[in-house]
Amino acid sequence: MAGVRRDMWTIPLWLKLPKEMVMVKTIMPSGNGNINDDVTGGSPAVTSSGISRGMMIIALVFFMGLMSAGYAINVYTQSVDALVEDTKTSAEQFEKLFNDRVETRLETLKLAMLSLLQNGAMVSAFVRDDRAALIASVAPFFQDVLLKQFQITKLGFFTPPATVYLQADDLGVFGADLSLIRKTVATATGRGEVVIGVEAGKDIIGLRVVIPIVDKNRVQGAISVTDPINNALDHASEISGLEYAVGLDRERAEQTEHMFDPKIDVIRDSDVYYIYSSPTLHQLFRNMDFNPRSLHEALVPSGNRKMFVKSFSVKNFAGKPTMVVSSVSDLTEALIE
Numbered sequence: 001m002a003g004v005r006r007d008m009w010t011i012p013l014w015l016k017l018p019k020e021m022v023m024v025k026t027i028m029p030s031g032n033g034n035i036n037d038d039v040t041g042g043s044p045a046v047t048s049s050g051i052s053r054g055m056m057i058i059a060l061v062f063f064m065g066l067m068s069a070g071y072a073i074n075v076y077t078q079s080v081d082a083l084v085e086d087t088k089t090s091a092e093q094f095e096k097l098f099n100d101r102v103e104t105r106l107e108t109l110k111l112a113m114l115s116l117l118q119n120g121a122m123v124s125a126f127v128r129d130d131r132a133a134l135i136a137s138v139a140p141f142f143q144d145v146l147l148k149q150f151q152i153t154k155l156g157f158f159t160p161p162a163t164v165y166l167q168a169d170d171l172g173v174f175g176a177d178l179s180l181i182r183k184t185v186a187t188a189t190g191r192g193e194v195v196i197g198v199e200a201g202k203d204i205i206g207l208r209v210v211i212p213i214v215d216k217n218r219v220q221g222a223i224s225v226t227d228p229i230n231n232a233l234d235h236a237s238e239i240s241g242l243e244y245a246v247g248l249d250r251e252r253a254e255q256t257e258h259m260f261d262p263k264i265d266v267i268r269d270s271d272v273y274y275i276y277s278s279p280t281l282h283q284l285f286r287n288m289d290f291n292p293r294s295l296h297e298a299l300v301p302s303g304n305r306k307m308f309v310k311s312f313s314v315k316n317f318a319g320k321p322t323m324v325v326s327s328v329s330d331l332t333e334a335l336i337e
Contacts, residue, residue: 080299080335084308087329088297090240091310094327097236102207105227106196109209112150112225116141117211126157126165127215131174134166142168146225154206154226158182160189160219178202181256184210184317188222197317198229200248200256205229205275205323230275233325242327243281247273247292252322268292271324281328292324305332 117123119141125133134157146152146168155168158178162185167173179186181202184195188210195210206226213220233244245266248258253272266273266285271292276282287302290309297310308329313321 083331083334084297084299087242087308087331088310090242090329091297091308091327094236094240094242094244095312095325097239098232098325101232101235102198102229105207105232106209108150109152109207109225109227110196112146112152113209113211113223115145116155116223116225123213126213127220131166135171138166138168151231152225152227154204154224154228156224156226157221158185158189158224159221161186162189162222165221182224184208185222185224187317188212188224189219192219195317198314198323199317200252200323201226202256202258205246205248207232208317233275233277236327237277240327242329243277245273245277245281245285245326245328246275247271247324247326249322249324252316273326284330285326285328288328290326292326299331305330306335307331 119137122134122137122141125131125137138155138157142155146155153169156164157166159165162177162179162182164173164176164178178201182199184197184199187193188195189212192212192214194212195208197208199206199208204226206228208224208226210222210224212222229246233246236242237244247266247268248256249270250267250272258272258274260272261274264274264282268290269292273285273292276285284302284305284307288300288307288309290298290300290311292311293313294311297308300307300309308331309326311324311326314323314325316322
């Protein structure tokens with residue numbers, strides 16, 4: 001063929017090599033007419049197009065790896081968000097169930113009090129300061145009516161301002177001045193008004209109805225019925241599936257003469273927690289760091305556990321948010337799945 005040098009030609013090797021690389025070997029005749037390897041030493045030369053294509057493949061694989069990792073992270077984040085949102089819905093249900101039960105139980109307490117006031121013998125014995133006659137009247141009424149019909153476990157008679165005259169569930173209690181602790185009683189005897197609502201006492205936080213006893217236009221004392229707040233909390237916990245922890249602000253805790261116990265109490269900001277739905281929750285709660293007065297839910301660690309927590313305040317009978325309830329759920333296993 002005209003114009004083609006016979007002493008030099010190229011042999012394309014791409015038929016023998018992978019498609020990702022195109023190799024070119026130059027063959028030249030030696031001085032004695034034999035065909036030898038090229039002067040570069042006999043190694044096939046890799047073209048720039050082969051290098052570029054290989055790098056593109058590596059870059060593509062790397063990019064696809066990043067995309068896969070990003071997708072996995074995005075899916076996990078969405079799963080966590082969905083789980084937290086579902087638990088938040090349960091927490092909102094817990095709060096509503098609790099508030100509804102509080103209202104229902106307060107109505108029950110008022111009905112129980114009306115039933116009690118219809119028993120003229122008890123009121124008359126109290127006004128006459130006849131404690132023996134009062135005990136004789138209270139004992140059967142407390143057992144047969146309050147406990148059986150209304151599931152009420154606390155009934156007390158007080159003289160002004162808030163001195164214990166008779167405690168139906170513990171007849172040995174007498175003469176203790178609780179005016180600094182039982183503000184509901186002090187308010188009822190001081191103003192001659194019915195007092196209804198939540199109040200933290202020395203032993204329990206309770207739903208209370210306190211009615212003044214008036215004789216000849218003079219307040220002689222007050223009658224108080226109480227339902228421990230744990231009943232409403234347990235009701236909300238059972239239906240929602242969440243556990244709970246309850247605390248008081250430090251000022252109110254001090255007023256109730258609450259004795260700080262480092263084995264039980266957990267302090268978070270200005271609140272002292274000391275009521276828990278279970279011993280297991282208590283141990284986990286001790287290691288949870290969160291703001292109990294925040295309106296938002298949080299996912300916080302407790303050791304190697306992941307805990308959901310959402311809190312709400314509870315106002316006392318005077319309208320002050322002295323109590324805080326935190327609904328809690330351990331999401332560790334659910335997050336692993």
